[in-house]
Amino acid sequence: MNNVKTIVRSAVVAGFGLAVSALPLAAEIEPVNLRLAHVVNEQDGFHAAATKFKELVGERSDGAISVEIFPNATLGDERTLLEGMQIGTVDMGVITNGPVSNFLEDMAVFELPFLFPSAEKAYEVLDGPIGQELLDRLSEVNLKGLAYAERGFRNLTNSERPVRSPEDIDGLKIRVMENPVYIDTFRELGADAIPMAWTEALTAMQQGTIDGQENPVGVVYSFKLNETQTNMTMTRHSYAPAIFVMGMPVWQKLSPEAQEIVVQAAQDAAEYERALNAEQQSEQLQALRDSGMEIVDDADLSAFSEAVAPVYEKYGAKFGDYLTRIQSALK
Template structure:
């Protein structure tokens, strides 16, 4: 595989992920209260306005995190920094918003990592299957030295990366049968993003990966053009896939983070004290947003069960079968992504598992 191949599929992946997050967030339900702001007032010179754009809607976990960020920054700056939130891709999708940061016409955004792989190839590591068996293992990687190094690497090309959040796990649905092993996937037509790595995953599992745009997916499922698809629970519910898919499996096969970005042009205008305030607020926002995301995830999965969808929850042994089957994918993409990074992450995950 070549860098040219990566560039081609990443641009398509980005568009797909942006659409999914924007649509998916509309399914969110009850939100927990915003935490109280702690910490002294930050004293610094100047007044600043931050336009903060995201692709998801107001009803999602990501937007709830932004509300907490806004509360922290405005209170701790004594109102000298004002934050204006723009959800639902009002100011452009993830790639457009990131470009606006580079141009200095937008101050902040929080895309998923998938659209950014073209700019930062190492982010493709998050498309690898079963990299993070549990969300706490993703936390251990992203909140540790590896995640910090990736933030530093992404603090280039007109951007400053200051924190992580959670987009979440992708799950499998289909109209044919329960799936609890790779054998059950044999011959199933599974819609994927037009993404070479994701297609490699499903082909290796024995399915027939069928790339198509998200806009075509519901009709394709309804008419039997494809048997199944894979998306986060929140997207499955909001898109009403449960109306045309009787079976789901909580595979958690791909975990994708959000990354908090600031325009370098704006960042350089901020006093050092306010730069640190934004870093602190981004960290607290990310931690809170993860909690909200996981709470909503459980609520929505239960809603799907209540609607009649049969959801298979895999045992550790069953997941191990999938992982073993997919080891060739890691070999196929090792040089493309970077073997050292993959090894570092997998070692950290193993250490986190041992501590549980």
């Protein structure tokens, strides 16, 4: 590819109809290597998103922007990664929304229980004005929000018994993310909600010191949680975005041309991961069933929704007008 002419593409990117045109001059971009970290393994959707991002920025910058991926929490848990981004010791990552909201509390509005009726509705909000406004506000905490990938709709697993109603959760020790909305949601459902980092949770499940956890199907599958968790209930109790996020110290060193490539590549990689998750879920569910995991897909979700009403009473006002704006957008 010629470095001195504008890169213009109308080709379809990644098979998802993503047209790219009038990208900046690759010759104007100073070479940079970005260290991108995440806490899950190479079979997870986060890694697929990171790999797609690496491919896209390399291609669109004609190799000027390279990416080194650090999976499996090799650079630390999600909170540690975000703190590293703030001070410039970590460049960027794909980070679950829950830990991000510990830095900008309003981000947690997306994860209020039973807020989004479908993934498509979630995408409309995240990719629209509300979602982009909150991404931009991460600059308040020295972070640069690039795009929303996803963790997905979260479901409950446990090693004790099938769960079909909130009463079945009573007393179960459930790991949740270190996020007040999740903690209060599961306490309202009667669980002993235990916040801890994911790396610690894996050990706790193996040792039997916790009974269960909540995560999307892809996480249950890629981490082989069926080996310690005998039951999964398709509660879909919360939709969890994930964020392509960069430390502001690194972002500010990039040229405007490089910034444009990075933002667009993050969005395209996020959309790639969303589609991949949707494509793989039914296959993963069947594999979990075949392994002997009992999957409850007829739980009384209306009872779950009613049980967590106090969470809305507690947090609704804390998110300013974000909750009412999202509810209005969903009508």
